Amino acid sequence: MSSKNNNLxxxxxxxxxxEIVKLLDEKDPLATQADKFKLPKDLxxxxxxxxxxxxxxxxxxxxxxxxxxxxxQLIRSWNNKGWHNLPFTLADRLAPIMGAKKGEVLLVDxxxxxxxxxxxxxxxxxxxxxxxxSDKTNFPSDIHIxxxxxxxxxxxxxxxxxxxxxxxxxxxxxxxxxxVTLTHVDYKTGKIRDMxxxxxAAHDNGALIIWDLSHSVGALPIDLNHCEVDxxxxxxxxxxxxxxxxxxxxxxxxxxxxxxxxxxxxxxxxASPFGFDINYEPSKxxxxxxxxxxxILSYLALEKSLDIFETIDFGQLRKKSQxxxxxxxxxxxxxxxxxxxxxxxxxxxxxxxxxxxxxxENSWEIMQALIEHNVVGxxxxxNIMRFGFTPLYTSYENVWNAVKILQKILDxxxxxxxxxxxxxxxx
Ligand SMILES: Cc1ncc(COP(=O)(O)O)c(C=O)c1O
Numbered sequence: 068m069s070s071k072n073n074n075l076x077x078x079x080x081x082x083x084x085x086e087i088v089k090l091l092d093e094k095d096p097l098a099t100q101a102d103k104f105k106l107p108k109d110l111x112x113x114x115x116x117x118x119x120x121x122x123x124x125x126x127x128x129x130x131x132x133x134x135x136x137x138x139x140q141l142i143r144s145w146n147n148k149g150w151h152n153l154p155f156t157l158a159d160r161l162a163p164i165m166g167a168k169k170g171e172v173l174l175v176d177x178x179x180x181x182x183x184x185x186x187x188x189x190x191x192x193x194x195x196x197x198x199x200x201s202d203k204t205n206f207p208s209d210i211h212i213x214x215x216x217x218x219x220x221x222x223x224x225x226x227x228x229x230x231x232x233x234x235x236x237x238x239x240x241x242x243x244x245x246x247v248t249l250t251h252v253d254y255k256t257g258k259i260r261d262m263x264x265x266x267x268a269a270h271d272n273g274a275l276i277i278w279d280l281s282h283s284v285g286a287l288p289i290d291l292n293h294c295e296v297d298x299x300x301x302x303x304x305x306x307x308x309x310x311x312x313x314x315x316x317x318x319x320x321x322x323x324x325x326x327x328x329x330x331x332x333x334x335x336x337x338a339s340p341f342g343f344d345i346n347y348e349p350s351k352x353x354x355x356x357x358x359x360x361x362x363i364l365s366y367l368a369l370e371k372s373l374d375i376f377e378t379i380d381f382g383q384l385r386k387k388s389q390x391x392x393x394x395x396x397x398x399x400x401x402x403x404x405x406x407x408x409x410x411x412x413x414x415x416x417x418x419x420x421x422x423x424x425x426x427x428e429n430s431w432e433i434m435q436a437l438i439e440h441n442v443v444g445x446x447x448x449x450n451i452m453r454f455g456f457t458p459l460y461t462s463y464e465n466v467w468n469a470v471k472i473l474q475k476i477l478d479x480x481x482x483x484x485x486x487x488x489x490x491x492x493x494x
Pocket of ligand 1: 177178206209250302
């Protein structure tokens with residue numbers, strides 16, 4: 068079933084039949100993983116890039132932990148159940164999934180906050196330099212954080228924004244660059260940036276780099292230390308299935324642990340939080356990037372997802388992700404191209420994350436109709452429909468059925484019904 072031009076299992080030049088799709092599911096080495104997640108029956112969930120599905124083991128684990136922890140052991144749980152240490156004990160389990168060592172990763176706060184902390188730390192490490200490089204297509208919160216950091220703390224430094232091509236970004240990096248910060252997989256298009264090449268360009272010019280891996284970790288193999296990355300941040304509620312608002316991760320390369328400092332000097336980052344010394348002395352470990360008390364319930368949920376990830380072969384995961392996205396794109400082209408649906412995700416599987424995005428002038432309405440017909444993706448302004456393909460719980464049949472439902476919505480024009488035009492708060 069291999070195609071000619073790439074290593075994938077989707078035939079490129081033949082019409083795709085339901086039989087082919089069935090065969091793909093039969094041969095899928097990850098097929099049984101879906102049993103580990105709880106999703107509503109008949110729902111085709113293609114939004115794991117925004118909020119991952121819940122592992123089935125979460126409710127009973129969280130309930131037991133709470134009954135024993137909160138209601139029985141109460142305050143003693145911080146010690147007895149190891150809850151105080153979860154930000155780094157769980158992070159140590161996450162570290163191998165991103166090519167980091169134990170002690171280089173922390174699970175705390177949100178991605179935005181972690182970007183703030185690492186950006187200020189990196190700028191102080193390159194105090195004599197004036198520019199921050201990012202790109203115009205970066206996630207808005209990342210750009211807002213950079214702007215806030217500059218306006219409030221470094222008014223003499225400047226933000227320079229490139230377009231989304233690696234070459235254009237690299238062309239902006241020079242001896243005045245303090246920090247380069249980019250999102251590895253573009254949240255809108257799913258395009259993957261060349262981590263190794265851009266990191267090297269930053270280092271060749273004496274700059275530091277911060278990668279936002281929100282759409283990468285859990286979706287594709289990542290090797291931060293192989294690429295010699297300085298800092299990284301990202302969300303754990305997307306492909307890592309930690310649940311709504313789960314703690315974000317923060318990576319600091321071991322070589323920077325001593326020099327980098329956290330501006331948010333809360334008590335949890337103190338060398339001895341329970342010494343209650345009013346003078347701040349930062350922890351010598353990655354814990355210096357803690358600030359306040361962690362929200363433990365989300366950590367417990369994330370722990371159950373890590374139980375699953377620790378058994379996964381990331382080569383298989385990546386191949387299935389590329390197959391699923393390839394299948395979706397080909398089926399869209401075969402069945403929906405008459406309706407002005409345009410794919411904006413890279414065709415090259417090597418630079419494609421685990422999502423496919425398409426544009427249409429009626430994307431909002433079409434996505435609402437899809438959701439009502441049990442296919443959940445999401446909408447990104449101004450005109451993008453985003454579909455995330457989570458290899459652990461998405462089948463090839465899901466992809467086939469999703470496109471059939473989309474085709475029907477387009478053929479019948481049902482999306483034109485007035486109810487689909489109403490905008491919602493979260494898109
Ligand atoms: C690429 C990227 N960076 C940052 C964020 C913001 O994350 P948080 O809300 O945890 O700060 C998101 C959220 O979707 C994102 O997609």
